[in-house]
Amino acid sequence: MSINCVIVEDLAVAAEYLKNCCEKSGDIEVLGHYTNVNDAANFLNNHRVDLIFLDVEMPGDDGFKLLDRILYSPKVILTTSKTEYAYNAFEYHVTDFLKKPFTYQRFQEAIGKLAFSEDNRKKESNDDHIYIKTDGKLVRLNNEDILYIESMGDYVKFVLADRKYISHNTIKNLEEKINPAIFLKIHRSYIVNMKKVQNIKDNTVVINGLDLPISKANRAEVLKRLNVI
Amino acid sequence: MEQFRYNELIDPAILSTLYENDRAFIQKIFRSFLDNGLDEDLRQIESCLALGDTQGLRKVIHKLKPAFGFVGLTSIEEQCREMELLCVSGSSLNHLTEKINDLLNALRAGKKAIEEDLQRLILIHKT
Numbered sequence: 001m002s003i004n005c006v007i008v009e010d011l012a013v014a015a016e017y018l019k020n021c022c023e024k025s026g027d028i029e030v031l032g033h034y035t036n037v038n039d040a041a042n043f044l045n046n047h048r049v050d051l052i053f054l055d056v057e058m059p060g061d062d063g064f065k066l067l068d069r070i071l072y073s074p075k076v077i078l079t080t081s082k083t084e085y086a087y088n089a090f091e092y093h094v095t096d097f098l099k100k101p102f103t104y105q106r107f108q109e110a111i112g113k114l115a116f117s118e119d120n121r122k123k124e125s126n127d128d129h130i131y132i133k134t135d136g137k138l139v140r141l142n143n144e145d146i147l148y149i150e151s152m153g154d155y156v157k158f159v160l161a162d163r164k165y166i167s168h169n170t171i172k173n174l175e176e177k178i179n180p181a182i183f184l185k186i187h188r189s190y191i192v193n194m195k196k197v198q199n200i201k202d203n204t205v206v207i208n209g210l211d212l213p214i215s216k217a218n219r220a221e222v223l224k225r226l227n228v229i
Numbered sequence: 230m231e232q233f234r235y236n237e238l239i240d241p242a243i244l245s246t247l248y249e250n251d252r253a254f255i256q257k258i259f260r261s262f263l264d265n266g267l268d269e270d271l272r273q274i275e276s277c278l279a280l281g282d283t284q285g286l287r288k289v290i291h292k293l294k295p296a297f298g299f300v301g302l303t304s305i306e307e308q309c310r311e312m313e314l315l316c317v318s319g320s321s322l323n324h325l326t327e328k329i330n331d332l333l334n335a336l337r338a339g340k341k342a343i344e345e346d347l348q349r350l351i352l353i354h355k356t
Binding site: 020 | 266296
């Protein structure tokens, strides 16, 4: 990951420290440091940046006013200690808070969240389908069509209502890649589409009339996902 | 490298955590702490106090608080935190004045500690 950023911070030591953290990371280029919203807005509306380290309380307008004035939406990490800003931070999709003074490790955690949210964004953009390799081609499967996925050693079977596909893969690998809002591992050999569950009895999930086992280890998670009234 | 003994007001563990004992970087931070409006901020505290401007006091103390944290003056940082709360609590001006004067003394003592340790760091660096 290589990103550029701007520091908007009226406290000189904090800005100095942040610059050092960015330099140390080796991944983050600091394009500028501004101590007030006006100067920062002028720069940011003429240069596209990936990230802003933003203080909230500064002379003149506060940091959130800056976000109102920028014509695009860079990632934002707040550098403040006041939890009162949490609601605003949520409204402005702020990635993280760094409470001053913060350690380099904490800085790295915040940067890590940027990568995570980027991964999530990519995932969200195509989270309604997957492509699987089968019979020498890539086949698109819509999540809503998959009933469940069954392990077959080094292969897995994707079971749909009207057909099945065998692909070279593992349940463990799939578990990390498929949409967790829809699919859930219920057993070391099964991942099921939770929207397709008809009923659950004892240690069995019924999907399309078929009984699939729930392991002891996964039972609590399965029950947690059910909307039991 | 010989261990540097900081002024007793400065928490060496904080400096070690933040700067991994990189003395060149610590010098840079100490210099930045002293050279970027600290005296002006102290004068502003006095002026806000004279005017009874508690909102102004809170703002300038809020700004100073993490600066003292970055240089390891954690007890003063904590004192700032308490004062910030006091400024919004509706305390009487008399009570506030006494506390703010205590804080000003602490801030000045902290500044002096950083000035002296910066000079000692520079000397060690030269030799």
